[in-house]
Amino acid sequence: MSTLRITFRLNRKEIQIEAAPDRRVSDVLREDLGLTGTKESCGAGDCGACTILVDGESRLSCLMLAAQIQGHEITTIEGLAKDQRVHLLQKTFVEHGAIQCGFCTPGIVLASLDLLKRNPNPTRAQIREGLVGNLCRCTGYQKIVDAVQAAAVSVQEEESL
């Protein structure tokens, strides 16, 4: 298949690539652009390891084709830190021990970000429900729920000051 010129914003920078329109976004990110923080685990939309944000909403990059990101804003785990500052969620994931092998972590952090945007004050049950599309085989999820909850609480405390 011939290639297509695709223009989109990636981690706050406008970029242009040449790619086959049916190339999977996960391959574009990992292989073509070297952003290997986005993981592939099942390649079929079952596990959430390849989660990215498209215009701020979580999407599975293994199920998206290159042509679909034309004109959109893509955020990967590499783009979450900004101006030398990592995201609060990344900090709480570290502090609360939400990371073991780490392979699901980028996807879960991005999915949690989307979750908190939709619901800034979730209950633990709502966090669990919100992360049901992201599999983790190491943690048993409890410390991930702790981390997401801590990030939500921390933001609210800051906002109430």
Next chain:
Amino acid sequence: MKESERHTPITDLLLAQRTHNRILSIGTSAPRVDAYDKVTGRVEYASDYYGNNVVWAGVKRAGVPHARLKTIDSSRAEKHPGFICVLTHENVSGTNRQGVVKKDQPVLVDDKVRYCGDAIALVLAENKTALKESLDLITLDFISLPPVLDVEKAMESGSPLVHDNNSDGNILLKGELRIGLGSAAEEECDFLVEACFETQRQEHAYLETEAGWAYMDEDGRLVIVCSTQTPFRDRMEVAESLGLDTGRVRIIAPYTGGAFGGKDGVTLQSFLGLAALNTKGRPVKMCWDREESFLAGTKRHPARMYYRLGAKKDGSLHCLDVRLYLDTGPYDHLGGVVLAQALEHAGGPYRIPNVVLRGWCVYTNNPIGGAFRGFGVTQVTAAIEQIMDMLADRMDMDPLELRLKNALKRGDKNCVGKTLVSSTGMIDCLEILSKHSVWTERETWKRSGVPFRQRGVGLAAVMQGLGYGPVVPDYANAKVELTSEGNIRVYCGVVDMGQGNDTANLQIVSHILGQNPDRIELVQPDTDRTLPSGSASASRCTYTFGNALIGAATTLMDRILKRAADFMMAARNEELVLVPGGVRCLLTGHEIPLSKIAKLLSHDERVATHHFRAPVATEVITTDQNLRLHGLPHTIFSYAAHLACVEVDELTGKVEIKRYLAVSDCGKVLNPQIFEQQIHGGIAQGIGYALSEDLEVLEGRMLNSNLSTYLLPTAEDVPEIYSVAVEIYEPTGPFGLKGVGEISTNGPLPAVSNAVADACGIRVHQSPLTPERVLGAILKNRGRGEHVEDHV
């Protein structure tokens, strides 16, 4: 959330994460050393390599369970523009055989196919798409053979053979142990219960599938970077199977994206090696997709377990009779060792004076059974802990009382007659559980359910042996270096597959040498740089390597202090103390930096190594040398008491776990956060095993080899877990520690099953407890108006 408030300075996080400014003490929840790189996506896993000019390698697999290979036709693939070459067993110069104990698995099939995942040909191509298309263009021709599918039928005379030259038909390993009067003591029992339990095949389902890359270095040595638990053993296996000198092979093991036993032993290493020998200097990459990981990876052995358990009127266990059948698939892998471990733990953490244990590990043409967290203990714990509840029910005795009455104490003999000489906290675990609110408030909790949803609670008492057993040396060699710049470099010999042992290593060195983590660098396992230290398995990583590391760090400390004492004209080492960055004289207050001391030491003096070999059982409890070789018995055990609180939907049969308590004796805890991670993660895998995970195989073919039909627990399926550590000091452990990696995965299936029995008066003898099975048992029970337990 305001954008400006979502971010925290990277430097702040580094501070929090590495706690640059203070020594990491033993016993503190020091943040994991790998967490920052993992949460920012910077860690490079073996699957993350996309080098220049890289060749893609892939395997053509059999797809049939039992057949003679007639022809491989690659003529169509050879016309594909991206095709490079195809390699078969004829291109393998070595033994073409691999395996941990028994070398019975071909790298590439050279006689017959023994399971659907058998590798027939290795294909090299220019890119991923060309590889996939080339593999599809290869056709195979077979002569079908009747498959061997059931363990007990496989043992009958006249059964087709998986290995034509195996000395004992389809039996890989059998074992028998008899203690006291054996089953003759059944006559002396007041109560006897009998049941058969069947447990299923479980998939590791690590998020990172098998992956790696390889190249020939400038000296013509083969270098393999791969996701593995066993770099040093891999090196020997690859060298032997491919016909290379061991010294010509180097294995580098980065962090794995999960392993759990499934990367204990060669997965794709020999393929990568063979490929790299044939790429004319180009690097080569291989990454299995999820389906291939299911198809070719090892599984938790399915087990069929016949149990008879008898007790005296006073509640003391009197005799146990067990027959155990494990389906190991076509290759040994670690199947024999799993059987020995299962036999050893078949009687659970109890005193039973009369025991007969018989077990068979049997070849079939089903998927390969291998190492999986729990390692045989998971299966037998499901059996003994359920039959304990059945016995308690029969005797009208409280299940906790029955366990407390029979629980092992230090000095007792376990079910294989081994005297327990290490710390033994089974009773402590049960007693702490009995005082926990999840237990004391259980009746109130059970009564507060809603209509058609029955609540119940269930117990499990668990033990897990640590290390390799009496024959295979369980050793580690640690190496610690004072660098010429005055920093500390730790050469980690055991892979961190996610369990956090790197952080434990950092903590041990920081603690002993009094240095802040920012001055300590960790080197990942690499057969060229780090020293042989065994596998990341068997609950032994921090126990064995930690002990070696204490020795190496202490030796280095001594050398630093001696040289500093000479230089500072101190009378003896005790006048000096290591402080972050240097050595201080306590009498004068004078300090010299480590960078200066480094210049006063030769390179050899700056490097300290220490060898540690784990203690083994001195008692000889069996004369069966083969069982001893396969690891029976162990001498150090961890213990735990688990409590599951479940709700059963009587209309659908769905079981939900609402609360879970685990009280664990794994010795002293070096890092409470990482300890909890192990407990939580093991329980989650055990919950999957209890309720949803079942790799279904029909006629040797998998029916659900993907994550949409093989159901892993999600965040909604795992309840809030209460974890309590009973910190009993283990004198042989590093800072009193025992293993924690495996034990917690053994509790959930029996605890949940006992809770379902408590809730609905039914017992499901086959796991997992799917809604279909539970509802079927509820309806059957209602129809008969009685329990359906297999009472004698």
